[in-house]
Amino acid sequence: MEANVNRDSFAYGCDSVRLENGPFKVHAVSEQYKTATPYVRRDFYKITLFRGISRLHYADQGILVDRPALTFSNPLVPYSWEPVSERWTGYYCQFTEEFINVRDRAHFSLQDSPLFKIGGNPVCFLSEEQYATAENLFRKMIEEEASDYVHKYDVIGNYVNLIIHEALRMQPAATVNRSSSAAVRITMSFMELLEKQFPVHSPSQALSLKTAGDYAKHLTVHVNHLNHAVREVTGKATTVHIRERIIAEAKLLLRNTDWSIADIAYSLGFDYPAYFNNFFKKQTGMTPRSAKLV
Template identity: 55%
Template sequence: MKQAESVSDFYKRLPSHAPTAVPLDNAGIGHINVFSRETCSVVSPYSRRDFYKVSLIIGTGRIYYADKWIEIDRPALLFSNPFVPYSWEAESAEQSGWYCLFTEEFVQHSERMHNLRDSPLFRIGSNPIFFPDQVQLGELSAIFQKMQAEMASSYPHKYDVLRSYLHLIIHEAMRSNPAEHFAAYSNASSRVSALFLELLERQFPIDSPQVNLKLKTPTDYAGALSVHVNHLNRSVKEITGKTTSAHIAARIVSEAKALLQHTDWNISDIAYSLGFEYASYFTLFFKKHSGISPTQLRGVV
């Protein structure tokens, strides 16, 4: 794993996609571009991107997302955000569809998309995959084709049109299960617990062995949320059935597995990045919570 891939890095990795007429930052409004997947890479690197991406995947393969993987065995819509690393491995020879990448700055110029990171589809910890039915697939395909045509146009307000199309794609996915996506907080404990889980996820992924975890204990998280640690512990236990410490430990183990499987960092670097002073402490912690040592896990990958 490396530092988050920027838009410039993306075009360096795929020079055939490099725009000739699309600026990386169009007059301060950020960047957007739309591509056909027919020329996409068979395997994309496992890393975090410094931009949002919406992909209509027609073809089979696997998405590796954080510490999970998802089998794509039918047309799918993938929503990726700048906070969670992912990679794609194609299985079928035929790959088609489209994808759109865009920066935070691009959506900041639209009030209705201003808080995109809080959208149910881009929110940390949410399910990033939506499987459209045949009718929705036709509608989504038409929208992406219109976006491609708009990108090539000289219409002076085309970026406003592109935001509208992007908004339509997001809502086409969200309408599939509104009850799940728009669940309201039932009480104060629910809100505190949700804020804790959100903050926990925002500590990850770890991008560099030189940067270590800042929030390590329930007390650290309580301080960041401006609540008493006892209130935090009670709320998290009430809502999730698990202790605050258990959530923190599980997320650290999850990140450790990703680092062991997807980087060449040595065990000491991984231990330091996850907040352990000594590699031996990390090894004991990891074995306690996973039942296997770090070196054993790396050996079976």
Template identity: 50%
Template structure:
């Protein structure tokens, strides 16, 4: 196989964090799957071999070629059963892929809780998808100024090809109450965004706010979300508010105080402290670094 990984894990992770994207070829011994298993980015894997994939509260016996879509908000793991395990993996942040016209990846049937993240692939489909992954690897290594746009197009093409496929019949769906509650919570969380005007501030800001909106006890909501995603309700809310804060700092001319009020903070100082706690820098410095 060409374009094998020779970088260290630390080099790979540094590059991924800076660019918001990386793609690589999985070695025949499966080392790439183990060593480069970042789960804080969205992931698309095209693999050939035998394995068991655990995703949230479901398991999938994978034989032959499968296409897998990983959501960083949902825990998953691999058990590689065959000695020969090859393919490709693409990692990317939602910010890298998302455009003004696109909706959150969490709404996609391929990435959302209760969706269909694993698809069985025919030989013809595998050959076509192999070509797209190879093009991304090649483009990633060029100096072309608009290579990120090309790579986004390849990722979107893979996603659209997958949406046209039927879900695998070997996928065991356990639609329990915790998964349903978590799915509804994440959908309600995403509905609060984007913030389009500073005159209509964020309404739901805490785990208690969401439990009230869903008519659930806050402890029950927290247990369900933690069990399915591995993260607390508060962590999900904080991460989404930080993501929106970064977008407003980058794409609007609102001052920091306006952004603070729009995100539901009573005082700008509260927002400054919240932003620095979660990012390591203050909003003003973050905006200046973008220039």
């Protein structure tokens, strides 16, 4: 017997910032959508299985998702979806880390998972066979949630873990075997701290950390040690990560708000709009005003 499936629009699932009515929910989606979702952090983890064409803006990445895929989002990382096709079908589930940990005796941290970690790749493209496997697990979650079984959330937690492990199985071995070196720990702390500065919600909210030195001081490490660790792990300097993240935020603010260029400059930590104009043009090849009109 088919479960009573709750079907919501794509926008509903992605626009929601807080997880209401418990630590878990799952939905099937079969709707048309035409509007982008807001670029914000949510207070939950989310796994999405879908068919359709969209662009995922996740931290400083812009990823075209043009074939069946699983995506994994982290509550520390802001993201938004920009529709390309008008049709999106699939499933999503939202849950807290406690929902998983209370059922996982090993207390595996989702923050350590290659699928959810900051700086990781949030998209796992699927073959038709892999899509069918993941779809079956989502359907089982929906059926179980609709049941009266007293331990149904233990069963659902197992299904969520199965999806996570199926996706990990698709990852290259080098990605799954995460190093526990001090360099990785420092880099992860830096990336997490960097993401916590964003998104900027108001022109009056200026970035508190602007330079590699600011981040090093906050992390209580020498700036040279931070730079060495970040470059060793990511191949890029600390300042490059900061610069790229500021540019990504600047583009979003120019495109999606009615703030003045001066307001955007101040909110991103520039003392003078002219400094911001020069910085933006050097990094993108266009002026902020031109980017705002695109």
